[in-house]
């Protein structure tokens with residue numbers, strides 16, 4: 001394994017040169033830059049394994065650079081060490097808010113620098129491994145989605161809009177991440193459902209339905225070993241519960257259903273209604289919202305979340321303009337997302 005490429009960003013030329021020199025003596029690859037803007041460009045084109053970032057720089061300061069790196073899905077996993085002035089508690093608080101992974105105080109102690117860098121790099125190696133496990137799960141989820149041309153893009157839209165609805169109601173960032181992942185993998189348990197059932201155009205028999213209704217539990221079993229998916233498991237397990245307790249697999253009621261699962265559900269039902277399926281045409285936004293409103297009144301979905309969702313801008317799913325001729329309302333059970 002290579003020792004790691006470290007980017008040193010400091011407006012003080014002598015200091016960044018010195019830090020780079022220490023790192024090189026210990027076998028690391030080091031490059032230097034003098035301002036935040038250049039650092040962001042470099043991180044985007046050639047992501048380093050770790051960044052040492054000075055806090056006080058003209059133009060974009062270290063906090064802002066750190067915030068942008070951590071706010072970008074492609075770069076958020078790169079460890080950032082903020083280099084701050086001595087005893088600057090306030091700087092640390094701001095640094096933590098900006099998402100910094102660690103801090104070094106000036107004047108930088110050579111041994112401390114190397115120790116921090118080593119431990120963060122080995123941590124990153126673990127995270128990278130975890131990331132590849134996540135990538136495998138996403139690929140599996142996508143291959144299940146790909147079986148059915150009618151559901152193309154469904155998971156991606158679900159990830160985007162569930163996260164957006166979660167943000168709207170003020171969920172913390174880790175729950176937003178869980179929603180984004182849940183959008184992709186919530187139906188991963190369908191890998192255990194045969195194509196004959198999965199792609200059946202007509203209504204399911206009682207036995208077939210029983211098999212289909214196993215998919216949340218199978219999904220949890222698949223994703224459970226991944227620790228980073230801890231907050232995704234309740235979403236997978238409970239995305240077919242209903243507010244009045246008539247859903248599955250646990251028949252949870254109202255607020256017993258995890259909030260994130262309720263968020264995903266609203267988006268899932270909407271997407272299923274507004275896209276074409278073998279057994280139904282794609283409904284317009286107005287038609288879909290009308291049906292969902294009736295279902296809220298029936299006691300199926302969370303009213304408050306539905307109202308929030310109704311006010312949220314949602315672009316039409318691709319392909320909805322080519323609607324099948326209307327053949328009346330879809331039958332109740334076939335408009336449910338578990339059927340398609």
Ligand SMILES: [Fe+2]
Pocket residue numbers: 186187215239240337338
């Ligand atoms: Fe499902």
